[in-house]
Amino acid sequence: xxxxxxxxxxxxxxxxxxxxxxxxxxxxxxxxxxxxxxxxxxxxxxxxxxxxxxxxxxxxxxxxxxxxxxxxxxxxxxxxxxxxxxxxxxxxxxxxxxxxxxxxxxxxxxxxxxxxxxxxxxxxxxxxxxxxxxxxxxxxxxxxxxxxxxxxxxxxxxxxxxxxxxxxxxxxxxxxxxxxxxxxxxxxxxxxxxxxxxxxxxxxxxxxxxxxxxxxxxxxxxxxxxxxxxxxxxxxxxxxxxxxxxxxxxxxxxxxxxxxxxxxxxxxxxxxxxxxxxxxxxxxxxxxxxxxxxxxxxxxxxxxxxxxxxxxxxxxxxxxxxxxxxxxxxxxxxxxxxxxxxxxxxxxxxxxxxxxxxxxxxxxxxxxxxxxxxxxxxxxxxxxxxxxxxxxxxxxxxxxx
Ligand SMILES: *[C@@H]1O[C@H](CO)[C@@H](O)[C@H](O)[C@H]1NC(C)=O
Ligand SMILES: *[C@@H]1O[C@H](CO)[C@@H](O)[C@H](O)[C@H]1NC(C)=O
Ligand SMILES: *[C@@H]1O[C@H](CO)[C@@H](O)[C@H](O)[C@H]1NC(C)=O
Numbered sequence: 001x002x003x004x005x006x007x008x009x010x011x012x013x014x015x016x017x018x019x020x021x022x023x024x025x026x027x028x029x030x031x032x033x034x035x036x037x038x039x040x041x042x043x044x045x046x047x048x049x050x051x052x053x054x055x056x057x058x059x060x061x062x063x064x065x066x067x068x069x070x071x072x073x074x075x076x077x078x079x080x081x082x083x084x085x086x087x088x089x090x091x092x093x094x095x096x097x098x099x100x101x102x103x104x105x106x107x108x109x110x111x112x113x114x115x116x117x118x119x120x121x122x123x124x125x126x127x128x129x130x131x132x133x134x135x136x137x138x139x140x141x142x143x144x145x146x147x148x149x150x151x152x153x154x155x156x157x158x159x160x161x162x163x164x165x166x167x168x169x170x171x172x173x174x175x176x177x178x179x180x181x182x183x184x185x186x187x188x189x190x191x192x193x194x195x196x197x198x199x200x201x202x203x204x205x206x207x208x209x210x211x212x213x214x215x216x217x218x219x220x221x222x223x224x225x226x227x228x229x230x231x232x233x234x235x236x237x238x239x240x241x242x243x244x245x246x247x248x249x250x251x252x253x254x255x256x257x258x259x260x261x262x263x264x265x266x267x268x269x270x271x272x273x274x275x276x277x278x279x280x281x282x283x284x285x286x287x288x289x290x291x292x293x294x295x296x297x298x299x300x301x302x303x304x305x306x307x308x309x310x311x312x313x314x315x316x317x318x319x320x321x322x323x324x325x326x327x328x329x330x331x332x333x334x335x336x337x338x339x340x341x342x343x344x345x346x347x348x349x350x351x352x353x354x355x356x357x358x359x360x361x362x363x364x365x366x367x368x369x370x371x372x373x374x375x376x377x378x379x380x381x382x383x384x385x386x387x388x389x390x391x392x393x394x395x396x397x398x399x400x401x
Contacts, residue, residue, distance in 0.1 A: 214267030
């Protein structure tokens, strides 16, 4: 209910902030109607406990009506276009939160799918498959063959941390996150500045308005995406230039209730970027559950799709995505062997049988993070205070026989 109330509070705020004042609007009656209608709904939402579903439906209908009205607004005037656009975005986001709430309710209470006929299910499956194909349709068909080499770029005293380049832009800057929660980010001008401490100028210290949690952050087109410390599942998109929060989202599916990987003691949400875009990885229900993979639109922060993978969180230490395939690194055999023993391809083109033995060179501890960078096609990793680059060997994906 909290999320629902927040969603409606959000809307009220944005209605009042963005809608044109009634006397100036082309259709004052309509705007007034939105206000009034919303007020009634909001009061209802606050009271509701048992009748949640009815209100959710009402809210849905109402937001649909708003969308229709906004459409009309647009035809009246282009003056408020951007205001109306951003209002529409907020309505959409509130709808997503409500969808998530309903998802939770359904998971807890009832499963209606039994009513569905087999034919309906088949049609749905075909449609889902089409959606995935469209979503993961980048010209990228490489699969991992081996970890070719290791290069230790720097050594620090900190067992935990993460480091990375921007995953998509051409910037040579390196970002350094020491520890597993802090509000500080170090920005090095380039790789050389990182490697040679004596190089001037030294790193820039960026102090954020929020604290990041874990080691799963990514930099994507100048924005830092991170798990907001103190929340179970909030992801913040942070504008590093302006030092402001650009946007935020709640990762659905029970994210943040457990560690993503058994051997990574502070990461509850791991983000990743590959040729297809932005992803989040979290652990599903249960102790050391299976990993859940979610594709996120970095522009709107909408969830594009979510998959339950067969890869377990137990014994895992890190994971990354390469060409739309999830590779999970496990630790075994006296704790110094690091090996990829689970892969998950949402499109089903490759499976574990296609993979050779994927061992990492021996390292003293679990990796604090391993992230793939699609620009230079190598892995950035942190192990026992060392910042490591793994060079990779890949080959074209072979479809299953
Ligand atoms: C939405 O619009 C329809 C038709 O205009 C109306 O009957 C309905 O009551 C409206 N619903 C809400 C929740 O405003
Ligand atoms: C994938 O992309 C190609 C070229 O960009 C296009 O021709 C094809 O229809 C797309 N396939 C799907 C399933 O969207
Ligand atoms: C955050 O980072 C700063 C600078 O690296 C360090 O001095 C401080 O102790 C860190 N705080 C925490 C809570 O680790």
